[in-house]
Amino acid sequence: MTDPILDSKLSENRRQFFSRTSTGIGVAALASLLNRESTAATDPAGQTGLPGLPHFAPKVKRVIYLLQSGAPSQVDLLDYKPSLEELHGQELPDSVRGGQRLTGMTAGQKNFPIVKSPYKFAQHGESGQWMSELMPHLAKVADDICVVKSMYTEAINHDPAVTFFQSGHQQPGRPSIGAWLSYGLGSETENLPSFVVLLSKNTFHQAQPLYDRLWGSGFLPSKYQGVKFRSQGDPVLYLSDPSGADQTDRRLLLDKLAKLNELRYCEVGDPEINSRIAQYEMAYRMQTSVPELADTSDEPESTFKLYGEDAKKTGTHAANCLMARRLAERGVRFIQLFHRGWDHHSNVQKYLPTVAKETDQGSAALISDLKQRNMLDDTLVIWGGEFGRTVYSQGKPATFGRDHHPRCFSVWIAGGGIKPGFSFGQTDDFCYNIAENPVHVHDFHATILHCLGINHEKLTYRFQGRDYRLTDVHGNVVKEILA
Numbered sequence: 001m002t003d004p005i006l007d008s009k010l011s012e013n014r015r016q017f018f019s020r021t022s023t024g025i026g027v028a029a030l031a032s033l034l035n036r037e038s039t040a041a042t043d044p045a046g047q048t049g050l051p052g053l054p055h056f057a058p059k060v061k062r063v064i065y066l067l068q069s070g071a072p073s074q075v076d077l078l079d080y081k082p083s084l085e086e087l088h089g090q091e092l093p094d095s096v097r098g099g100q101r102l103t104g105m106t107a108g109q110k111n112f113p114i115v116k117s118p119y120k121f122a123q124h125g126e127s128g129q130w131m132s133e134l135m136p137h138l139a140k141v142a143d144d145i146c147v148v149k150s151m152y153t154e155a156i157n158h159d160p161a162v163t164f165f166q167s168g169h170q171q172p173g174r175p176s177i178g179a180w181l182s183y184g185l186g187s188e189t190e191n192l193p194s195f196v197v198l199l200s201k202n203t204f205h206q207a208q209p210l211y212d213r214l215w216g217s218g219f220l221p222s223k224y225q226g227v228k229f230r231s232q233g234d235p236v237l238y239l240s241d242p243s244g245a246d247q248t249d250r251r252l253l254l255d256k257l258a259k260l261n262e263l264r265y266c267e268v269g270d271p272e273i274n275s276r277i278a279q280y281e282m283a284y285r286m287q288t289s290v291p292e293l294a295d296t297s298d299e300p301e302s303t304f305k306l307y308g309e310d311a312k313k314t315g316t317h318a319a320n321c322l323m324a325r326r327l328a329e330r331g332v333r334f335i336q337l338f339h340r341g342w343d344h345h346s347n348v349q350k351y352l353p354t355v356a357k358e359t360d361q362g363s364a365a366l367i368s369d370l371k372q373r374n375m376l377d378d379t380l381v382i383w384g385g386e387f388g389r390t391v392y393s394q395g396k397p398a399t400f401g402r403d404h405h406p407r408c409f410s411v412w413i414a415g416g417g418i419k420p421g422f423s424f425g426q427t428d429d430f431c432y433n434i435a436e437n438p439v440h441v442h443d444f445h446a447t448i449l450h451c452l453g454i455n456h457e458k459l460t461y462r463f464q465g466r467d468y469r470l471t472d473v474h475g476n477v478v479k480e481i482l483a
Contacts, residue, residue, distance in 0.1 A: 049186030054453025059378075059417025059483075061188065063181070063448065064324045064335045066363055066383045069162060070208050070342030071409070073389035073402050075431050076117045076352060078410040079149050080130035083429035084116035084391065092392045096430050103156055105345055105394060106403045112392040114430065115400050118349055127421030134356040137364035138412075143421040144367050144376070145414040146481050150425025150434045153387050153406045153441050158208050158343070161386035161406065164441055166214045168470045175218035175461075177445065178334035180470045182224040183217075184459045185452065189331030191289035193227040196332050198320040201231065202341040203354050210338050219463040223275035226336065229323070231315025235294050240287075247287075293326055307365040310358075318362030325369050328379055342385055345394050346401035367414050377416045380451050384411025391431045408434045411444075417451040419483050442475035450477045 075081065092112040102109075120133045125142035138145070155161035160170035167174035175183070178195035187194035197215045215226030229235045258277050265273040296303075296311075303322065304311050310318035317339050324335045341355040363383055370376040388409025389402035408427045414420065426436040446456040449470065456475055460467040 058453030068385040071385040074410040080121040088116040179217040179224040194333040195226040197226040200317040200339040308361040321362035380415040446475035
């Protein structure tokens with residue numbers, strides 16, 4: 001049996017050796033000047049993060065982000081507007097709409113009748129948070145969450161809006177927020193990725209796609225991208241050994257591959273080679289850690305009572321919320337759940353209760369579970385979509401829908417560093433424009449980074465001659481919601 005390392009060395013003649021060596025030194029030197037990731041050779045797994053981070057004492061260690069793709073209706077869930085009782089059926093005034101551009105779904109409409117929420121609202125907890133009857137479980141943890149009612153964004157269509165929330169830019173190509181955190185802070189675990197993504201099953205199979213680039217690393221080295229866990233088969237593709245192979249063979253193979261990759265890195269100085277080595281090693285360690293993580297048989301029955309029966313069905317939102325807690329316990333830095341089904345352009349009264357029920361108990365259980373394990377204080381939990389929904393009816397009021405609305409919408413946040421039982425920001429009586437304390441997506445990102453001990457202006461990466469950051473050249477920390 002031949003040695004591939006020796007074969008690789010013997011395949012070079014004297015002229016090739018000097019040519020490649022001189023070129024490799026030059027490229028490596030250039031890479032060290034242009035890209036600080038060339039230092040990754042000393043830390044190929046990317047576990048330690050950047051020197052000097054965090055910039056100050058962090059309030060939290062990790063983030064669990066429950067992204068509700070499709071845009072939940074703030075009018076029907078979290079932003080109670082008793083004024084709509086009297087306004088119901090009236091035309092939305094032009095002075096309120098302010099010439100806002102419309103989507104293709106309502107561009108042909110001549111009338112924009114206001115539709116009140118068909119759902120009852122009530123105050124909950126000592127804080128008196130207003131919540132819809134569609135979120136009974138969240139109501140039980142009202143005193144643990146902060147509801148931001150004055151979020152706004154720039155995009156009016158789903159893909160650029162989700163991309164904006166994920167990367168701080170509407171166009172693809174930038175690193176996702178999880179990748180930025182992995183790059184800046186490194187990992188707390190050696191046996192699992194620092195950034196994990198879970199996609200939930202839902203009743204309504206809507207057309208809104210979820211692209212891998214939404215949790216990608218953009219121009220950062222690929223080792224910082226999110227790793228998607230699947231709900232069927234192996235949680236991670238190609239994790240199992242081929243038939244007939246054992247761990248000894250795999251270890252020998254990886255050692256040989258690492259040596260070949262190290263030789264190539266010395267030649268060209270490409271940091272992606274170190275990413276490749278790190279990913280092979282992480283996959284090897286995950287062969288042991290992931291099966292143990294995915295096996296929830298060690299959870300007591302009280303856990304499934306808390307999260308609901310859906311938690312026993314792999315791939316549901318409740319099961320993924322439970323998995324998020326297990327990932328957080330094991331040191332995963334950024335955990336993101338994607339749940340689709342919120343894009344209700346018609347029949348709000350048919351579809352909204354269904355998707356709200358799919359997500360309500362699991363989301364609330366995650367808060368309670370983290371709290372009783374003393375983990376909520378160092379975990380940040382976020383729930384929200386990419387924009388809101390219009391107060392006016394799309395289509396006939398009898399089977400009304402709500403169109404996309406970027407001007408104002410609601411999200412909730414809970415955990416370390418955030419004021420619990422608190423409501424921030426106000427919208428006008430029409431739930432159409434922000435009346436107090438606007439919070440832009442860049443402000444939202446700056447605040448998340450602040451909770452993790454990061455000055456958002458100082459977490460940068462040089463690419464093509466420019467220093468980039470998650471918040472671009474914008475963003476202010478929303479100090480009013482900080483505990």
